[in-house]
Amino acid sequence: MPLPVREVAALKVVLRPMSDADLPFTAALYASTRAEELAPVPWPAETKQAFLAQQHAAQHAHYEQHYQGMQAMIVERGGAAIGRLYLYAMPGEIRIVDISLMPAARRQGIGAALVRDVFAQAAPLGKSVTIHVEKNNPARTLYARLGFTIVDGDRGAYDLWEWRAAG
Secondary structure, X not given: OOOOOHHHHHOOEEEEEOOHXXXXXXXXXXXXXXXXXXXXXXOOHHHHHHHHHHHHHHHHHHHHHHOOOOEEEEEEEOOEXXXXXXXXXXXXXXXXXXXXXXXXXXXXXXXXXXHHHHHHXXXXXXXXXXXXXXXXXXXXXXXXXXXXXXXXXXXXXEEEEEEOOOO
16 A cells, blocks of 8 residues: 655655664654653653653554554655654555654644645545544644544544545
């Protein structure tokens, strides 16, 4: 299931398959997504680092167990890893399992371009695009702007969002 990359190519961004060699990067990326949340927690830095490493390992194991065969890609710009995009194809939908960018790569249109490229893959197949989004995730405004709607808001800390092609 190759992802069309029209939008991201215009931003000089490329996608490549993830390998185990990328795990240190994805751990650092994961930690960057939790930094604000953990900032007020009065733990020593070493304790926070250990907690984040454990949480990343648990997340990685969860994804491998529950999304076997997912397309795990590293987002790169200028030869440097700046994010990840994990997709899982199901009969009627493409699930964005994870999409995240390093802080320096956020708010530049890259995430929106990645999502629009997923739409370009899903639409001709008649598939919807879904994503679980934490209720406090600032990217919710982006997902709403791109046309996602909440289809299941009763999933604990997460809501299930869905996009459907017009028509």
